[in-house]
Amino acid sequence: MAEITIQGSKLSSSLKDLLMADDIVPGAAPSYQLCKTIYSFHPLGSKIVDQPIKLAMSQKRKISIPDSPEERVREAFERKWEEIGADKYIANTWRLAKIYGAAALVYGARGEDTKQPIAPEELAKKDLYFNALDPLNTAGSLVLNQDPNAPDFQKPTIVTAAGQTYHPSRALVFFNEDPLYIEYTNSSFGYTGRSVYQRALYPLKSFVQTMVADDMVSRKVGVIVAKMTQAGSIADKAMAVFQGLKRSVVKEAENDNVINITPEESIETLNLLNADGALTTARKNILENIAAAVPQPAKLLNSESYAEGFGEGTEDAKDIVRYVEHEQQMSKPLFTFFDRIVMRLAWTEEFYATIQAEVPEYKKVPYVKAFYDWANAFEAEWPSLLVEPESKLVEVEDVKLKSIIAALEELLPNLDPDNKTLLIRWAASNINESKHLFSNPLVLDYEALKNYEPPAPPESPEAPPPFSGRS
Incomplete structure (x- = not known):
């Protein structure tokens, strides 16, 4: 089991201790x-x-x-x-x-x-x-x-x-x-x-296993495999030192560097393609199991x-x-x-x-x-x-405003002053909810509105009879 060491003391992970x-x-x-x-x-x-x-x-x-x-x-x-x-x-x-x-x-x-x-x-x-x-x-x-x-x-x-x-x-x-x-x-x-x-609980435990596997893969993915011709059984000390130098050259090589190897030698990385596919599928299935649970x-x-x-x-x-x-x-x-x-x-x-x-x-x-x-x-x-996008919200509130106006035009002429005031208050409350059309609320004095009597409209002059000569 993996342990964390700090200045010689061993600290185990409570999550791993419990879930593993x-x-x-x-x-x-x-x-x-x-x-x-x-x-x-x-x-x-x-x-x-x-x-x-x-x-x-x-x-x-x-x-x-x-x-x-x-x-x-x-x-x-x-x-x-x-x-x-x-x-x-x-x-x-x-x-x-x-x-x-x-x-x-x-x-x-x-x-x-x-x-x-x-x-x-x-x-x-x-x-x-x-x-x-x-x-x-x-x-x-x-x-x-x-x-x-x-x-x-x-x-x-x-x-x-x-x-x-x-x-x-x-x-x-x-x-x-x-x-x-x-x-x-x-x-x-x-x-x-x-x-x-x-x-x-069980798939949550399995998810921790994938974390351990991910850590293992991340530590192995950078491993370089150098396939080099080994010295024979009669190799002397100088040959062993030369082999060590070749490994050091491979280890320290970076971009823009050039190293020499023989045609029989090759340098590769670990092949983790199968591990990647298995880990991805396992993690996906575990996440779906957790989501279902x-x-x-x-x-x-x-x-x-x-x-x-x-x-x-x-x-x-x-x-x-x-x-x-x-x-x-x-x-x-x-x-x-x-x-x-x-x-x-x-x-x-x-x-x-x-x-x-x-x-x-x-x-x-x-x-x-x-x-x-x-x-x-x-x-x-x-x-x-x-x-909804802003334009769509404005359209919706515009339809609501037209419906309010239609209700006022239809009902106001047939109501007494008290009910007219209630209807106008209802309309004002709904209009004030239309934040996308009007930034400021509509405020009315409903007590004054209740006692208000609109002036009678001026009488329009009668139309002259046809061919009367009156202009």
């Missing part, structure tokens, strides 16, 4: 420590876990809060989201769940007992902190009940970290895949989800470029988009957990007072009603990963 072990066979389950080692040291360990997360979170969600001062309310939400670093905690919890099969996201307040709930309306007044916990942090609390008649059958209830319990309202348990009945997961110390490495599209793991065309390009891209969209859907509980907290931190009574001062229609609306109206109307959608 004979007891890792198809179907072997990874332990907590092995999952950590694969993520930390295996060339594909981080890629398998982090690449889907990075792709899924590569674009921000589109936030909308209909029937609200949307621009102000959305900006306050997004500003607080960035301030507390919600994306970082979501990604870390998601990452830990993929590595080990289970993770927990908890929050606390300095000086507050974690066993007690915090009233939602008090969150903005607390000094909050957030932690992402792995199965070793929560060992013993995520085992899950296996009684099929119990209300908490295979459902996480209490999260405990280092002997400290978190109230259920202050914790979210997140699994990679759903738990199976009486299937114990070694990496998460419980009947939970399973590590993303579990099915791929993870599972994720093989092109994500191989980092291959996308060819143009229906079979190899467009459809591959769509396959990856479908995979990423599924990952985004699976992460929804993490975002929902933070959405409710950030709403409370962003839309405070102080913030609402500024809205009341600037938007007349909210002056008589209680804070609690406005908050729950905004929270219930809150929508967050992931933008498509298949980004």
